[in-house]
Amino acid sequence: MKQVLTLFSLVLLSVSLTAQTDINVFNATGGGYSVTRLTDYQCLGINPANLGWTWSDNSMNLGLFETGLSIHTGALTRKQVMKDMFDESIHLDMDQRRDAASAFTGEGLWAQGGMTWLGFSYQDDKLGGFAFSARDRGFWNTVFNSEAARFVFLGFYDPYFDSLVVNGEDTVGYATDPEFASKVYAGTNMQFIWYREYNLAYGRKMLEYNDWKLFAGLGLKYLVGYGSFQYLQNEAGLTAYSALAPVFEVDYDTPTPSKIDGTGLKKTGSGFGADLGVSVHYGEDWKFSLALNDIGSIKWDGNVYEGQEVKVWKIETPGIDNYNIFSQGELISTDNAPDDPGQWKGLENKTVALPMHLRTGISYKLHEKVEAGADLYLPLTEDVPGAYEGPLFGLGAVYEPAKWVQLSLGLVSGKETGTNIPIGISFFPARDEDGSWQLGIALRDVSTYLKESEPTVSFAFGFLRFSFGQKKH
Numbered sequence: 206m207k208q209v210l211t212l213f214s215l216v217l218l219s220v221s222l223t224a225q226t227d228i229n230v231f232n233a234t235g236g237g238y239s240v241t242r243l244t245d246y247q248c249l250g251i252n253p254a255n256l257g258w259t260w261s262d263n264s265m266n267l268g269l270f271e272t273g274l275s276i277h278t279g280a281l282t283r284k285q286v287m288k289d290m291f292d293e294s295i296h297l298d299m300d301q302r303r304d305a306a307s308a309f310t311g312e313g314l315w316a317q318g319g320m321t322w323l324g325f326s327y328q329d330d331k332l333g334g335f336a337f338s339a340r341d342r343g344f345w346n347t348v349f350n351s352e353a354a355r356f357v358f359l360g361f362y363d364p365y366f367d368s369l370v371v372n373g374e375d376t377v378g379y380a381t382d383p384e385f386a387s388k389v390y391a392g393t394n395m396q397f398i399w400y401r402e403y404n405l406a407y408g409r410k411m412l413e414y415n416d417w418k419l420f421a422g423l424g425l426k427y428l429v430g431y432g433s434f435q436y437l438q439n440e441a442g443l444t445a446y447s448a449l450a451p452v453f454e455v456d457y458d459t460p461t462p463s464k465i466d467g468t469g470l471k472k473t474g475s476g477f478g479a480d481l482g483v484s485v486h487y488g489e490d491w492k493f494s495l496a497l498n499d500i501g502s503i504k505w506d507g508n509v510y511e512g513q514e515v516k517v518w519k520i521e522t523p524g525i526d527n528y529n530i531f532s533q534g535e536l537i538s539t540d541n542a543p544d545d546p547g548q549w550k551g552l553e554n555k556t557v558a559l560p561m562h563l564r565t566g567i568s569y570k571l572h573e574k575v576e577a578g579a580d581l582y583l584p585l586t587e588d589v590p591g592a593y594e595g596p597l598f599g600l601g602a603v604y605e606p607a608k609w610v611q612l613s614l615g616l617v618s619g620k621e622t623g624t625n626i627p628i629g630i631s632f633f634p635a636r637d638e639d640g641s642w643q644l645g646i647a648l649r650d651v652s653t654y655l656k657e658s659e660p661t662v663s664f665a666f667g668f669l670r671f672s673f674g675q676k677k678h
Contacts, residue, residue, distance in 0.1 A: 230321075231271055234665040235629015235647030237601025237615015238578035240566030241484065241492035245672075246324030246336040249404045251564065252496040253422030254482035256326065256334030256408030263640055263672040268324040273665035275649045277622045280305075280312040283653055283660035285528055295527040302358040302526060309354040311392075315621040316345040329676055333409025334422075340402055344591040346621060347395040360524030365389075365517075376523070383516040386548075390438045390517075398590035400430040400503065406480065420484040430474030430503050433557065433590050436512065444588060445512025446555055448473045448505035461551025463509040473507030478559050490570040492578075499559040499586075506554040515548045560592035561585045577602040582619075595620035601627065609633045613647070623659050625650035640673035 230247050233239040240252050245266035248255040276286060289295055297305065321340040328334035355363045361378025368379040408422025432453060437444040448463075449455050452470045465471050478501030485493040562585055568578030582597035601615025611631040618624040629647030636642070649663035 231273065231645050231647050231665040231667040232611070232613075232629065232631045232643065232670075233647075234273060234649060234663075235601075235615065235627045236578075236603050236613035237599040237617050237627055238566055238568060238580040240494040240496060240564045240580050241568040241578055242566075242576070242603070245326040245328065245334070246321075246338050248408075248422075249324070249336055249338045249406050249424055250402070250426075250480060250498060252482035252484060252494050253336075253406040253424040253480050254408045254420040254484040254494065254496070256328060256336055256406060256422050257410045257420035257484070258486070259328050259334075259676060261641065261672055262638065262676050264327055264329055264674040264676040265672070266324070266326045267671045267673075268321060268667065269669040271321040271324070271665075271667035271670070272319070273663070274316075274318040275622075275661060275663035276314075276316045277659075277661040278312060278314045279623075279659050280309040280314065281528065281660070282657040283662070284657065286660050286662050290528045293527055293529050295529075297358075297526045297528075299359075299362070302524060303355075305528065306351075306354040306358040309349050309357070310351045311348065313346060313348045313621060316343075318343045327674075330410070333407060336404075336406050338402075338404050340404075341399070342402060342591075343399040345397045346594075348393065350390060350392040352389050353393045356520065356524070358524045358526075360522040361520050362523060363520075366520055375521070377519055377521050379519045380517065383518045385514060385516050387438060387443055387514055390436075393436065393438050395434065395436045396590040396592075397432065397434040398430075399432045400428045400474075402478075403427045403429075404480075408482070416488045418486040420486070422480075422482045422484075424480035424482075426478045426480070426501075428474075428476045428478060428501075428503055428559075429472050430476070430505060431470060432473060433503070433505060435590055437588055443512060443514055446505075446552075446557075447508070447510045447512075447549070448555065449508055451508070457510055457549040459510075459549055459551060461508065461510055462553045463506050463551065465507045471507065473509075474503050474505035476503030476556075476559070477501050492566075492568045494564075494566045496564045497561070497585075498564060499561045499591075501561075502556050502558045504554055504556045509552040509555050510549040511552050511555065513548055513550055558586050558589050560589055562593070571602075574605045575602060593619065593621060597622075599627075608636050611645070617649070622649075622661055625661050626652045629665075638675075640671065643670040643672070644668040 233243055243251055244255040244260050319342045321338055324338040326336035366378030366380050368381050370377050404424055404426040406424030411421050412419040432449045434447045450471045450473050451468045478499055480498040482496035563583040566580040568576055570576045579600040584593040586592050597619035599617040603613045605611050613629040615627045627649050628651045631643055631645030633641050633643055646666040650661035653660045
């Protein structure tokens with residue numbers, strides 16, 4: 206029975222299809238704040254109350270293929286992430302592989318990606334605002350302990366496997382005194398989730414008194430899951446489950462009542478979620494917002510397995526000799542002893558909470574062309590795929606020197622991603638009272654390109670965002 210401990214290939218596969226946490230909102234990623242700034246369909250999943258007001262005099266907004274990706278790690282340099290990680294022609298010698306294992310010990314690899322396939326909204330002052338979006342979201346976060354990191358790069362050359370058996374061209378490493386996985390992998394944490402989200406939301410102005418306006422909103426979403434994986438070994442014990450579509454080609458060599466036949470990308474779960482938000486405006490310059498997002502869960506019912514506690518007995522891989530960990534499907538693939546129970550037990554289904562979180566923000570319009578703001582992101586659900594380990598804080602400013610261009614700059618800091626300096630630029634090839642066409646690109650951290658360590662390699666772009674229709678007052 207095989208124990209698949211890491212599936213880095215999932216990251217590459219998921220995020221290449223699919224920020225601050227709203228990485229695919231290209232015109233906000235570079236600004237450092239978004240809870241008070243985004244409206245129309247772009248506020249879905251952030252603060253649905255913002256549907257009660259508009260950023261222009263247009264009533265409708267349409268967006269297609271807004272995309273973003275971000276990877277952060279302290280284990281590799283910027284050059285290694287941008288070039289060497291994806292270059293299989295590089296061959297590390299044994300000393301370099303030991304150095305790589307040491308670099309990954311205790312250092313996280315964090316990745317997030319998304320694509321908004323379609324976003325549409327309609328807003329007016331009397332009815333309020335309606336919005337719909339369909340987007341993919343992928344998230345990966347992993348931290349190896351020393352043994353797990355060595356198994357990745359050294360395989361059966363690691364001293365833990367003190368007995369080697371060669372059978373023709375195959376070599377197998379055995380541990381003559383095997384330890385339980387809870388001890389071998391203590392402190393290892395790996396999370397992955399990929400799902401498609403269909404979000405329908407409504408927001409409107411609820412109260413107005415003198416210079417004060419109160420807006421409220423609700424978003425409801427249906428989620429289609431394509432894969433999730435978690436392996437968490439800490440003081441509380443082992444938490445491990447897997448629900449992966451056939452496209453990932455992961456075989457646990459044991460039956461499960463939730464087996465999905467065939468190949469390719471197939472649904473392995475579904476669920477529902479909700480977002481709640483309020484916004485307060487004071488005059489034309491001040492905005493305050495508070496939102497509770499991702500209330501709900503996903504029920505995984507395809508290819509579902511639950512991890513069991515066993516001894517780590519043998520391994521059949523020599524490890525990898527380059528940094529391209531994405532190309533491997535079973536980087537750590539170990540077997541338990543024949544008299545041990547199965548490492549993975551098949552389940553009919555497993556329900557997992559969404560990464561519920563609280564977002565709050567404030568912004569102030571310093572000038573007709575300049576706005577500054579700050580955001581605070583607080584995770585409320587722990588130890589589930591997609592959940593941040595700690596708060597995320599951001600601040601920034603947006604400047605429109607002319608009606609055809611918009612510039613943004615910010616500062617974002619969090620446990621998973623370090624401290625970053627996002628920057629963005631958007632253009633309006635067409636913009637008048639009848640509508641606009643917006644396109645742009647943003648980087649999560651421009652300082653990455655001025656240093657080598659702790660890189661955050663990222664991008665967010667959009668080129669098909671349109672506003673049209675006269676808003677009814």
